[in-house]
Amino acid sequence: MGSLQRPFKLYFVPFLTPGHMVPLFELARLFAARGIHVTFFTTPANALLLRKAVDKDVAAARPISLHVLHFPSREAGIPDGIENLLDGAVDAQTLSGVCKGIAILEERFQDAILQNPPDCLVVDFVYSWASDLAARLDIPAIAFNSFCLFSVCAIHSLKSFAMPGSGPFIIPDLPHQISMNFQPPEEFNSAMVSRIEASYKTNGIIMNNFAELDGEYAEHYEKISGHRVRHIGPAGLIHRTAEEKTERSHKSAVKEHECLSWLDSKEPNSVLYVCFGSSCRFSDAQLYEIASGLESSGCDFIWVVSGKDITENETEEEREKWMPKGFEGKVKRENKGMVVRGWAPQLLILGHEAIGGFMTHCGWNSVVEGITAGVPMITWPVHSEQFYNEKLITEVHGIGVEVGTEEWALWVFDGGKKMVTRDRIEKAVRKVMDGGDEAMEMRKRVGELGKKAKEAVQEGGSSHTNLTALITELIRWREAKPLDQIQKCEM
Template identity: 45%
Template sequence: MASDTESPPPKLELVFIPFLASGHMIPMVDMARLFASHGVAVTIITTTHNSLIFKNAIDRDIKSGKPIKLHVLPFPFAEVGLPEGLEKMNSVTSQGQKQKLYQATMLLKKPIQQMLLDHIPDCIVSDMFYPWTVDFAAELGIPRIVFQGSSYFALCAQYSMRHYAPCENVTSDMELFVVPGLPDRVELTRLQVPDHDRTKNELTAILDVIREAELRSFGVLMNSFYELEPSYVNHFRNVIGIKTWNIGPVSLCLSTNDKYERGHNSVVDPHECLSWLDSMKPNSVLYVSFGSQHKFPPPQLYEIATALEASNHPFIWVIHNEETIDGGDEAWLPNGFKSRVNGMIIRGWAPQVLILEHVAIGGFMTHCGWNSILESVTAGVPLIAWPLYAEQFYNEKLVTQVAKIGVGVGAEKWLNLLEDDGKVVVKKKKIEKAVIRLMDGGDEAKEIRERTKELGRKAMKVVEVGGSSYNDLISLIGELVLLRESRIN
């Protein structure tokens, strides 16, 4: 027993280093806050403008006594030739800016290292795009955990594509093939495979470095839960052989204020939005949003608008401000559209979690970003899958072929985000068909809806005491405490 004069052991200290893109930052900051809620001292390293996105939430945590803080670094705009304020990956408008932004993140390496040298934490949790942290953590004598912002299924599919190279055995871009080595029969075409998994390119080399660093890390932290993709959690751990912890869905740990501010302040009054939903029947409204990075051209927006009108369902449609600047709405909305439909268009950032949790929402048309899929599943809302880029076509197969919690819109080609964003990729008839298939209440739609709601119920339980994600979090904290004690002793 410790004497009264002995001081208590210091708190476990973790440093989180998120990548400068909303889809990476948001869940990683949520994870950091979750650790802090369990008494772990947490520091989040980010840049000036990005810190403003979640400063209010961190301030609330500090006020409530949680051991969490921000370490803010100035962004090296001048060094790479970027305009001041452009420090988020989803703000770039050209391949050149994307490369400069990536260069700038590498220039942050030295100030981050200096900060860590000044006060060595017990563990570094860094985004996959910072592979250099594994070597630096080794120099400091501490573990590095890598944050992966996608699904287990996508990681397993990517491994199979690299290991077996099935694209080399098909005779055309549209020929279906089975992804080898997975627990389920999953079919893709060569056009749906990311270009860096199809053939070697510059990104392939970067991802090879990232994967090699991942193998040398202490393990992988995932915003997922076992019950959503159990076969792929097991496959990743036992076949691919990488240690992981599931601590998601992290959006379940948010307060109402957090949900309103999640990622950015909403551009709409949430009360106005939710009041409008209150006037709708349960499961009647379609939510349409394609994430923070892709910006559709006016012809594609027109196809979406005409499909929404033809399907005759109420909707909330989130679009980017950048999508309306050339001539405003009238440049692409059908004449008289607003007077004929029962819908709400939100220009900018929407309170997505609050919207999805509303009983009136019956479906979510999404780009299949992992955060959006998790938030929809957590709310028990089935999906219309419209993958665009990154690992999203893999996520679509999880939704439509494995978990069977949604329908596909019929997207056929993986897009290079900055080269193909001006193209019409899905026509009205396909969009309308997918909306009707999910929202019109047939037997298939009822089965999909019930499966999704059951997963939503399971998601609520996994973060409670004794749940699978809660247990993984507690287990990881315990492992890190033991590592610190062995290092000190």
């Protein structure tokens, strides 16, 4: 069988946390929509989150499937059904167990790929084995980097930088002069440098981003790394209907009609959306400060609270540890706000005209979704590369204000010693939501970027063109292979 007669097979291997898995799955669906035969590797519990979208694509004759491998819960010492770094990982011990399970699963991913090789691999950059495995199979490997290029370049610039003992410093060798108030945890930067440099050995990287947002950092990245980058996002724009945006992965804790009808009752740009992503967990004391700051700001809001799912066992005394007495009932009676405990339909909310600001942890998916919706941000980074993303928002593009967090945690359950007080929260909210000149300028700039994001995925746009070029290159590479090598891949 000749190379042109067999469909091109592309395998996607995600890192099992929603912030990595969801955008990579959405990018995989873009390839399937172009006729590429896509297989997405996952585990049973994670497959349940993706199955509905897969079934929809299959019904539309898009060639996508799931390859489901058993998650090694018993070997990792955790209960069955906990298979990513969000669902059920409620404490540091369980989180450690999930990480152990993912490490065991890496070998099983590789074994499955070796048994039935594809034409190309797309692997999360967290896994540093992609290029070696691809070399064994004589196929190309593409790394998926879940950051933005600005953050990748910042991490690269600091790899041999002599950090000051304390106090602010300038990140060296970047196109912009970027000031950091304090240094990142050494463990984080060193771990990221090793993974980023391992990704240089692949045949390029893809990103859930659009070229106009990273700007000159695409050229800067290719200069310092000698590595090709392709922006093919924002991936979230694959969702068109309200139902798709609501049921993107996890089941929403608030009904679509309830959320939309409340927002419909509000004036344009009058509501603040507050959400710190899937992995941030604040102390009760910090949640109390957030509630107090929102209340004193007088702004209407939707506040998504992770780790505080509604249970019949929560007493009034326990509730008052993390919000003022009567707070939830008061904002509901006065029609001032909604408190959502658990997962929220973020794309649906951000896209509503009533949303005028977004208080965010600066995880990359949330950043690109906020920008795509044209919403200015209040930046509250917590861990990982979020502090670099904050600088892209506030110092490079000028589309947000910093709340002033003073602690760079290593991971989800670290940190919490330095509180962001209610007065700083109130000040930041008023700065974005008060309709002043600075707020209007931010709104104008982010609106222009949002327009460019939508144009990027249209035919002829930068991301659409990048995806076309990448698919063309991959197919040409396979056509150039000797026939006997192609037939081995068919076995």
